[in-house]
Amino acid sequence: MSDIQSIKIISTEVVDVPKSHVVYVIQVSTPIRTWTVKRRYSDFISLHSELKSSVGKEPPGSLPAKHWSLIKGVGDDKLIRERRILLEQYLILILTNKDPSFRQSYGFKDFLSVASNTNPSHPSSVNFTSQSWLLEHTSLQNLLRSARSALLKRDALASMGDSVASRSSSIEAKKILKEASQRIHTLEDALGLDSMASMGEGEKKRRYEMVEQLKIERETLNRMAEVGIRTSTSAFSRNSEPSGSRSNGSSSFEPTGTTRSNGGSLNSLPGGFPQGQQISIGRTFGVKSPPQETSETRPLDDRGLLQLQVQKMDNQDDQLKELSKLLQRQKQMGEEIHQEIGEQNDLLDEIESGVDKTGRKLGKTKRELNRLG
Secondary structure: OOOOOEEEEEEEEEEOOOOOEEEEEEEEEOOOOEEEEEEEHHHHHHHHHHHHHHHOOOOOOOOOOOOHHHHOOOOOHHHHHHHHHHHHHHHHHHHHOOOOOOOOOHHHHHHOOHHHHOOOOOHHHOOOOHHHHHHHHHHHHHHHHHHHHHHHHHHHHHHOOOHHHHHHHHHHHHHHHHHHHHHHHHHHHHOOOHHHOOOOHHHHHHHHHHHHHHHHHHHHHHHHHHHHHHHHHHHHHHHOOOHHHOOOOOOOOOOOOOOEOOEOHHHHOOOOOOOOOOOOOOOOOOOOOOOOOOOOOOOOOHHHHHHHHHHHHHHHHHHHHHHHHHHHHHHHHHHHHHHHHHHHHHHHHHHHHHHHHHHHHHHHHHHHHHHHO
């Protein structure tokens, strides 16, 4: 969100479908590109509620009051211009506020369609200039630093025994590295675009070297991420290895005093078991069965198993993302329905008030007619 340079409501439109209403056209500008989004006043109300709910406090600034004429899609141009200015000021206050939690929230990003218009997986939608290319390079350096910080945090949390937080940091680092890989590829391809044709050969060579440095750093961080997973996987394999597959050394899970078929201390106890009988003593509550081979894992070596594990976790992360987006859309739909019902209730209250007023007038008129008759 720190890359957004300006937000401006450039125009308004009156839309007649499904019912007449006013739409505000918002222009969002970054160093790389500019796009527009269209939002109704009800969308601003939903944004205000979402920010208040997610951040936990009132957003900076307040929304202008509702006008029934604008809700119905009619009204003078002066009223529309005034509301347009107030809504633009509301967005600017969020963008420039000292507290970054409002502008970094998912609700604000989704309101401005930031994710869909800055997605690095679509390099064809980005047309770099010489200056914006350098800005993107600096942004990628900061992104890789964030990935390194997340990996260091993962290791520190693992050493403290906080496995849940350590895994969260590992997932965060993998997401950052995945995004960085796509953006580095886009940055490299941009050097061959027509917009870079005027660049000298020496400068272009220097920038290719800058891209190579980013690739080296990315590969180093990828190895760090893989080593962390491989180490924990190896430890799991050692701990879950059946005792029968080890050498003649005693199992670390055997209680003190147990014995095998060659006799031992159990037989020396009063009322002990017969000599030569193999005894298995230990708690079975909570014991996990060893991992089982499947048709999917059987043909894979250690590296293949690691890649399969990473792929499964990535698939789970993608499914959780889609579920989160679906829940956000359902929440927004519910808020819009709630708002629509509130507006209709207000209209019904006005109609009821008008009917009561008209009924009182008719009663008064009827009494006067009876008196005259």
